[in-house]
Amino acid sequence: MVTSRRGAGKLGCLFSLLLAVTVAYFGVNIGEVYWRYYEYRDAMQQEARFSSTRSDDEIRRRLRAFADSLGLPPEAGRVTVRRGASGISISATYVEEVELPMFVREVRFEPRAAGGS
Numbered sequence: 001m002v003t004s005r006r007g008a009g010k011l012g013c014l015f016s017l018l019l020a021v022t023v024a025y026f027g028v029n030i031g032e033v034y035w036r037y038y039e040y041r042d043a044m045q046q047e048a049r050f051s052s053t054r055s056d057d058e059i060r061r062r063l064r065a066f067a068d069s070l071g072l073p074p075e076a077g078r079v080t081v082r083r084g085a086s087g088i089s090i091s092a093t094y095v096e097e098v099e100l101p102m103f104v105r106e107v108r109f110e111p112r113a114a115g116g117s
Contacts, residue, residue: 026100033096033107036070041111044090048115051088056081059090087116
């Protein structure tokens with residue numbers, strides 16, 4: 001016995017596939033922004049670890065170059081380095097734009113790192 005099939009199953013599958021691709025596309029955009037933030041913060045932590053062998057200007061220069069290589073906005077290269085009796089503190093502040101459906105969202109990042117003396 002042969003039964004006829006409606007096309008509803010194929011259309012539902014196509015819609016699900018389109019939805020999955022859309023979610024993946026925007027998920028990659030969001031993930032890439034946060035991945036760069038974590039890489040930059042990791043570089044700051046490494047600079048804090050080796051701060052006893054580097055000057056403040058050298059730390060700023062190295063982090064500015066790293067931020068540039070990651071493709072971060074220029075304000076990410078404006079690094080604040082503070083040394084005190086308890087150690088070193090390194091920080092920066094920058095804003096990245098994330099493309100979402102129907103609008104663009106600005107996300108503020110404030111990576112920080114601290115190290116002992």
